[in-house]
Amino acid sequence: MRDVYKKRLQQYVNMINVRLEQISTYRPSGSESVCEAMAYSLNAGGKRIRPVLALEFCRLCGGDIEKALQSACAIELVHTYSLIHDDLPCMDDDDYRRGRESCHKKFGEDIALLAGDALNSAAFELISSEAECGNISCETGIRLIHMLSSNIGVNGMIGGQVIDLESEGREITLETLNDLQEKKTGALIKAACLMGCVLGGCGTGDNEKLSAAGSYAECLGKAFQIVDDILDVTGTFEELGKPIGSDKQQGKSTFVTALGLEKAQQEAERLTNEALSFLSCFDDTGFLAELTMEMLTRKN
Secondary structure, three states: OOHHHHHHHHHHHHHHHHHHHHHOOOOOOOOHHHHHHHHHHHOOOOOOHHHHHHHHHHHHOOOOHHHHHHHHHHHHHHHHHHHHHHHOOOOOOOOEEOOEEOHHHHHOHHHHHHHHHHHHHHHHHHHHHHHHOOOOOHHHHHHHHHHHHHHHOOOOHHHHHHHHHHHOOOOOOHHHHHHHHHHHHHHHHHHHHHHHHHHOOOOOOOHHHHHHHHHHHHHHHHHHHHHHHHHHHHOOHHHHOOOOOHHHHOOOOOHHHHHOHHHHHHHHHHHHHHHHHHHHHOOOOHHHHHHHHHHHOOOO
16 A cells, blocks of 8 residues: 555544544543453454545545544444453354454453444444534434344344354355355444435435445455455464454354365455456545455465
């Protein structure tokens, strides 16, 4: 990635991290333990790809990224909640996340479960408070809440998790695997891109841009998951911050088990190029194009 775009990415990440730290300082009396667990996972680092995508699509659509920041951070709250729950013993049972103990290993399963629940509800509180104080219109707030909630429920992220859990230990078709990952991984990425467009001023009649952003996100989400599947085989604990080989250990079907390493890599490249093709209806997409390519070649 060129230096000018590296600087923009770092600017976005810094903005997001500062705001997330501000959000996580709230410690109401009697809830200190769960708030500490929320902050522990929320501020553990990470690429912040989803809120970055929201801010960049907001910019591409002519919006003010400062006014979009709070709603973009709401997406990261949802993402963090999903990671806390994914790591629980009843789900993927992972002891490490981002190079340190998972939330439930640090605080116990009960507090970790509640921390995830609290982050999920806090996300919608952030968006609705932006509408209430006038930073965004009430109509925009409703659209954002609808986009986020519809992409993380049974038709999105949670639906994908159900398919994932029920598919453990058995072979599934490529069609089912595609459906699983479009929901489990892709849906939240799609929500981020669409929310960015709405925050940038896209109305209900801006079908071309919304459709292009959605199609871009669908391709990117699938490519992102394929790279994750590849890294679970080829990566290291130091690079990933979590044990490798967990998919195989848990009997999960992945794009690597379905296609093999070489074909999985080829499919990730194809999907990345397809994602880039949907950016043609936006101007000044150099940063987003290079960020998309970075996600294909990432090591964590």
